[in-house]
Amino acid sequence: MKTVTLRIDDSADEKFFSLLRNFSASEVKILDQGEYVTDDEYLRSINGMVESISQARIEPIENGVSLDKLDW
DSSP: OOOOOOOOOTTTHHHHHHHHTTSOTTTOOOOOOOOOOOHHHHHHHSTTHHHHHHHHHHSOGGGOOOGGGOOO
16 A cells, blocks of 8 residues: 655646546545645744744754664
């Protein structure tokens, strides 16, 4: 099974969804449908994100942690 993320121009969306209706629900399932937003628009929509990024920019590099020290 594959998952594909597409950005479809408004002028083609009806044709595209018409094509999808030719497949059964077991063959193709729409997982999410919404308006495209840029990464910038998305990040700005998160409450406090702009302020957090601004604060992180002024933090000294010496306060950073290398990837090998992160506990993921």
